[in-house]
Amino acid sequence: MDGRGRFLDNIFIERLWRSLKHEDIYLKHYADGREARAGIASWIAFYNNGRAHQGLGYRTPMSVWRLGTTDPSSSGAVDMTLHLDNADALPTCPQPQQQQQPLAA
Numbered sequence: 001m002d003g004r005g006r007f008l009d010n011i012f013i014e015r016l017w018r019s020l021k022h023e024d025i026y027l028k029h030y031a032d033g034r035e036a037r038a039g040i041a042s043w044i045a046f047y048n049n050g051r052a053h054q055g056l057g058y059r060t061p062m063s064v065w066r067l068g069t070t071d072p073s074s075s076g077a078v079d080m081t082l083h084l085d086n087a088d089a090l091p092t093c094p095q096p097q098q099q100q101q102p103l104a105a
C-alpha cells in the first residue's frame with residue numbers, strides 16, 4: 001500500500017463525524033454513556049435509512065447499498081456484506097512474549 005487516495009477516505013469519515021456532532025451530540029448533551037450510545041445509534045439508523053443524501057441522487061445510503069447487492073447489473077455500489085463486529089474474538093489480555101534466540105557471534 002502506497003497511501004495514495006487515503007485522504008479521500010478521510011474526507012468522508014470527517015464529514016460523517018461532523019454531521020453526527022452538529023446534528024445530534026451538540027444538541028442533546030447526553031448525560032451518560034448509555035444515553036449517548038442509544039442516541040447515536042438512532043441517529044446512525046436515521047442517517048442510513050431516512051436521510052436523503054445529495055451525493056447519492058437524494059436517495060438513502062441503505063437504498064443504494066441494497067440496490068448494489070441485489071441488482072447484478074449495478075456496478076456502482078460496493079457489496080459490503082462483511083461483518084466486522086468480532087470484538088469478542090479479539091484477545092483482551094497481553095499475549096505471551098516469544099523467546100528471543102541469542103545471536104551467534
